[in-house]
Amino acid sequence: MAWQPTPEEDERFLNAAIEQAQQSWDEGGIPIGAVLVSYGKILGAGHNCRVQTGSPILHGETSAIQNAGRLRASTYRESVLYTTLSPCIMCTGTVLLYEIPRIVIGENKTFSMAEDLLRERGVALDVRQDPRCIALMERMIREKPQLWSEDIGVEENEL
């Protein structure tokens, strides 16, 4: 990959993902956000849309990829996905399909589902354990457990 973000860029783009998560929470939604970046430019930013538009498949990551629109295969392969939470299996599938080579993950303490699969397939993961991301998730799980269980396809008593 020709483009490698600097540590400052990683920080800036994770912050952009966190802004998306905070915006979603402020709208009454699930506080998970993401941005897709290539060569220092945000191609798409998004957040979980379950509450806002009723979408069961627009998670933070898929929403950012959706909002980036149609891209060439070579662009995905030279991009980095920044997400506030460790990706679920659905978002992992999208990353693997388009061969996005690296993900910066805000945290994986409150949820981790598919990191082994991503690593097995050669995706570089950079987990930050950012306290802002953890706080957003912990608050939702405490205040709206039904919403969270719905988002990851489990019943509330299975959390």
Ligand SMILES: [Zn+2]
């Ligand atoms: Zn997901």
